[in-house]
Amino acid sequence: MYPLDQDAFDPEIRTEREFMDACRAELARMRQEIGTALATGAGEGDAVVDKYSNHALRRFRSQMVEELSDLDNVPLFFGRLDYPRGEVYDNAADGVREGGSHTRRPHSDLVYVGRRGVRDSSGEPIVIDWRAPLARAFYEASPKDPMGVRVRRRYGFDHTGVLSAYEDEPVDRPDTSGGGNGLVAAEIERPRTGPMRDIVATIQPEQMRLVRAPLERTLCIQGAPGTGKTAVGLHRLAYLLYTERERLRKGGGVAVIGPNRSFLSYIRNVLPSLGEVEVSQTTIDELTGSGITIERADDPQVARIKGDARMAEVIRRHLWAQVQPPEEEVQVTHQHRTWRLPCTDLIEELHAVLGRGVDYGAGRELLAQRLAHLVVRQMEQAGNPVATTTLRRLRGHKAISRAVRQMWPTVDPARLVFDLLTDQARLARAADGILSAEEQGTLLRTPRPRSLRAMTWTSLDAALIEEAAALIAPPGKLGHVVVDEAQDLSPMQLRAIARRVAGSCTVLGDLAQATSPAAVHDWTTVLTHIGRPGGNIEELTHGYRVPAQIINYAARLLPHIAPGLRGPASFRHPTGALQLIRTAPEETITATIAACATALAQEGSVGVIAADHDIPELSQALSDDGFPHTVLSPDRTPPQFERLTLTPVTLTKGIEFDTALVIEPARIANSEDRGLQRLYVALTRAVSALHIIHAEHLPGPLAQEPATPRRGNFR
Numbered sequence: 070m071y072p073l074d075q076d077a078f079d080p081e082i083r084t085e086r087e088f089m090d091a092c093r094a095e096l097a098r099m100r101q102e103i104g105t106a107l108a109t110g111a112g113e114g115d116a117v118v119d120k121y122s123n124h125a126l127r128r129f130r131s132q133m134v135e136e137l138s139d140l141d142n143v144p145l146f147f148g149r150l151d152y153p154r155g156e157v158y159d160n161a162a163d164g165v166r167e168g169g170s171h172t173r174r175p176h177s178d179l180v181y182v183g184r185r186g187v188r189d190s191s192g193e194p195i196v197i198d199w200r201a202p203l204a205r206a207f208y209e210a211s212p213k214d215p216m217g218v219r220v221r222r223r224y225g226f227d228h229t230g231v232l233s234a235y236e237d238e239p240v241d242r243p244d245t246s247g248g249g250n251g252l253v254a255a256e257i258e259r260p261r262t263g264p265m266r267d268i269v270a271t272i273q274p275e276q277m278r279l280v281r282a283p284l285e286r287t288l289c290i291q292g293a294p295g296t297g298k299t300a301v302g303l304h305r306l307a308y309l310l311y312t313e314r315e316r317l318r319k320g321g322g323v324a325v326i327g328p329n330r331s332f333l334s335y336i337r338n339v340l341p342s343l344g345e346v347e348v349s350q351t352t353i354d355e356l357t358g359s360g361i362t363i364e365r366a367d368d369p370q371v372a373r374i375k376g377d378a379r380m381a382e383v384i385r386r387h388l389w390a391q392v393q394p395p396e397e398e399v400q401v402t403h404q405h406r407t408w409r410l411p412c413t414d415l416i417e418e419l420h421a422v423l424g425r426g427v428d429y430g431a432g433r434e435l436l437a438q439r440l441a442h443l444v445v446r447q448m449e450q451a452g453n454p455v456a457t458t459t460l461r462r463l464r465g466h467k468a469i470s471r472a473v474r475q476m477w478p479t480v481d482p483a484r485l486v487f488d489l490l491t492d493q494a495r496l497a498r499a500a501d502g503i504l505s506a507e508e509q510g511t512l513l514r515t516p517r518p519r520s521l522r523a524m525t526w527t528s529l530d531a532a533l534i535e536e537a538a539a540l541i542a543p544p545g546k547l548g549h550v551v552v553d554e555a556q557d558l559s560p561m562q563l564r565a566i567a568r569r570v571a572g573s574c575t576v577l578g579d580l581a582q583a584t585s586p587a588a589v590h591d592w593t594t595v596l597t598h599i600g601r602p603g604g605n606i607e608e609l610t611h612g613y614r615v616p617a618q619i620i621n622y623a624a625r626l627l628p629h630i631a632p633g634l635r636g637p638a639s640f641r642h643p644t645g646a647l648q649l650i651r652t653a654p655e656e657t658i659t660a661t662i663a664a665c666a667t668a669l670a671q672e673g674s675v676g677v678i679a680a681d682h683d684i685p686e687l688s689q690a691l692s693d694d695g696f697p698h699t700v701l702s703p704d705r706t707p708p709q710f711e712r713l714t715l716t717p718v719t720l721t722k723g724i725e726f727d728t729a730l731v732i733e734p735a736r737i738a739n740s741e742d743r744g745l746q747r748l749y750v751a752l753t754r755a756v757s758a759l760h761i762i763h764a765e766h767l768p769g770p771l772a773q774e775p776a777t778p779r780r781g782n783f784r
C-alpha cells in the first residue's frame with residue numbers, strides 16, 4: 070500500500086477517479102468503433118486496386134483493437150502537467166465552449182500522461198501517450214528548466230489499480246529542490262508478484278535520455294544490477310515503435326533477445342502493457358538454433374575456442390571445401406541428341422561462379438544455370454532450334470543436376486558443423502593456420518558420436534551452425550533489436566545477431582555479471598562484433614532494485630570479478646535488508662524452509678537461489694513441507710508463477726524477488742570457473758531483503774560481517 074494514501078473522500082481524488090472512469094469509457098468506445106469498422110469493412114474500397122490498401126487498413130485496425138485493450142488494474146494515466154491557460158490548447162480556435170472541460174480549466178491547461186493516447190468522442194485528446202512530444206516535460210521538466218510547466222502531478226494507486234493518492238511538485242519555482250519523490254520511491258518498493266512491470270510512470274531522467282535516443286543510434290548500456298537496463302531497453306523499443314513504426318516494420322520488425330525462456334517469461338508483460346503486442350521475444354539459442362536441441366554446455370576451454378570469431382573463417386573454409394572439381398564429363402540427352410560438356414568447360418564454369426562471390430546456395434543455382442546455358446550454346450552453334458523453355462528444362466535435367474550435386478553439393482548446416490567438430494582431418498584442413506594444433510585437439514569432439522542424430526549440441530554449436538546457414542542463404546532482417554544480458558554472448562553469437570539487424574541495436578549488460586567463458590570482456594569489442602563499432606557506450610549509475618546494504622555487501626566481490634566497476638548508488642536502505650544465517654550442515658534445508666515460511670508471511674515474491682545441483686533436493690523438501698513453488702527451467706515458460714520460486718543459480722540473471730534466499734554461496738562460487746560472478750548475480754536479486762543461509766565458510770570477500778551502510782542519495 071502506498072504510504073501516501075489519501076482520503077478517498079478528498080474531493081480532488083474523487084474528481085480524478087471520475088476522470089479516470091471517463092477515460093476508460095472513452096477507450097472502450099474507441100475500441101468498439103474500430104472493432105465495428107473492422108467487422109463491417111467500413112471505409113474499404115471495392116475496386117481490385119484497393120486490395121492492398123484494404124489489407125493494410127484491416128491490419129492496422131486489428132492491431133489498434135489489440136493495442137487499445139483495456140488491461141485490468143493498469144491505470145490509464147499516471148501523471149498530469151499543469152500549464153498556464155492557453156499554453157497548450159487554443160480554446161478560441163478549437164471552438165471550445167465557455168466553461169472549458171476537464172483538461173481546459175479557467176486558469177490552467179491540463180495534460181494527462183498515460184500508457185496510451187485516449188481521445189473523447191469529439192476527437193479531443195484527453196490522455197497523451199507517454200511517448201508523445203507533449204509528454205516529454207513530464208519526465209524532464211525541472212526547476213532549472215520548467216519547460217512551461219507549473220506543476221507536475223504524480224498519481225498513486227492501490228493494489229487493485231484504483232487511484233488513491235497524488236503528489237504535486239511545483240517545477241516553475243527556482244527555489245524548489247525537486248521533491249515529489251514519495252510516489253516514485255513507493256512505486257519502486259511496491260511488492261513484486263509475478264512478472265516484471267512497466268516503469269513508465271517513474272522513468273528517471275538518466276533513463277529517459279536513453280529511451281528517447283534516435284533510432285539510428287546503437288546504444289550499449291552498461292549498468293550494475295538493478296539500474297534498470299532491461300526496463301530501459303523495453304521502454305526504448307516501445308518508444309521507437311511509437312515514433313518510427315512504419316520504418317521499423319519495413320525494416321523487418323523488432324525483437325528482444327534474452328538469455329533463456331524463463332527470463333523472457335519474466336519480462337513478457339512489459340511491452341503488451343505499453344500497448345506493444347507485435348514484438349517478438351526470443352532467446353539467443355532460438356535465434357541461432359536452426360532446429361537443433363541444446364542439451365549441454367561446453368567445457369570452458371572448448372567454449373573459448375568455439376565462441377571465438379576465428380571460427381567464422383574456419384566454418385567458411387570448411388563450407389567452401391565442399392565444392393569439388395568435376396569427376397567426369399556431362400552428357401545431356403535432349404530430344405534424341407546428346408550434348409557433351411567436357412571437364413575443362415565444367416572447371417571453367419565452376420571458377421566463373423566461384424569468382425562471382427555469391428552465397429553458397431545461390432552459387433549452386435547459378436552453376437546449374439550456366440551448365441544449361443553451355444548446352445543451349447552448343448545447340449545454337451549446331452543450328453538447332455532452341456525453344457524459350459529449353460533453358461529452364463535443361464537446368465532441371467538429371468545429368469546437369471547430378472553434376473551440380475557432385476561439384477557443388479547441397480549442405481545441411483548442422484551436418485557440416487558435425488563433420489567439422491568430429492573429423493580430425495577435416496578440422497585440420499579448415500583450421501590450418503587459424504587454430505593451433507592444441508586448439509584443434511581441444512575442439513575435436515571425442516569420442517566421436519556415432520551419427521549426427523547421436524550428437525548432443527551446445528549453445529555455442531548453434532552459433533556455428535547459424536554461421537554456416539548464413540553463408541548458404543542469408544537470413545531475414547530485423548529493423549532493431551534489444552539484446553539483453555549481452556555480457557555473456559560470444560563473438561560468434563554477436564555475429565549471428567549482427568547479420569539479422571538491418572538497423573541499430575540496443576545492447577544491455579553488466580560486465581561484472583559475465584559468467585560465460587566465451588564472453589567478450591569489453592563493450593568496444595562487443596560493438597565491433599555486433600557490427601556497430603560506432604555505437605555509444607552509456608552507463609546507468611542509480612540502482613532501483615537492490616537496497617544499499619545488500620549492494621554494498623555484494624560489491625565486495627567487484628575488485629575480484631570486475632576491477633574497473635563500482636556498485637550503483639542505491640537510495641534505499643530498508644531496515645533488516647541483509648541477514649546472514651549460519652547453520653550446521655544438516656540444518657541447511659530446515660533453515661531454508663523456515664526462512665521461506667517467514668518470507669511468505671510478508672507481501673511479495675520469494676526466490677530461493679541455489680547451485681543447480683542442489684535444486685532437486687530443495688524442491689523435494691519444499692514439496693514435502695507443503696510449499697507450492699515454481700522451479701525455473703531454461704527452456705520452459707512456467708504456466709504461472711507461484712509466489713515462491715526455486716531458481717537454479719544459472720537462471721537468475723535479469724530476474725528479481727522481494728525476498729531472495731541465497732543458499733550456500735560457497736557451493737555457488739565453486740561450481741564453475743566464473744563462480745564469483747555467478748554469486749554476484751545471485752546476491753543482487755533482492756528488492757527488499759536478502760537472507761544468506763550457509764553452513765560452509767563464505768567466500769573470502771564476504772566473510773566479514775557487513776558494516777552499516779552509508780546512506781545513498783536519490784536524485
Ligand SMILES: Nc1ncnc2c1ncn2[C@@H]1O[C@H](COP(=O)(O)OP(=O)(O)OP(=O)(O)O)[C@@H](O)[C@H]1O
Binds near residue numbers: 296298
Ligand atoms: N525508474 C524506475 N522506476 C521504477 N522502477 C524502476 C525504475 N528503473 C528500474 N526500476 C525497477 O528496478 C528493477 C530493476 O530493473 P531492471 O531489471 O531493468 O534492471 P537491470 O539493470 O536490467 O538489472 P540486472 O542487471 O539485474 O538484469 C525492476 O523491478 C525495475 O522495474
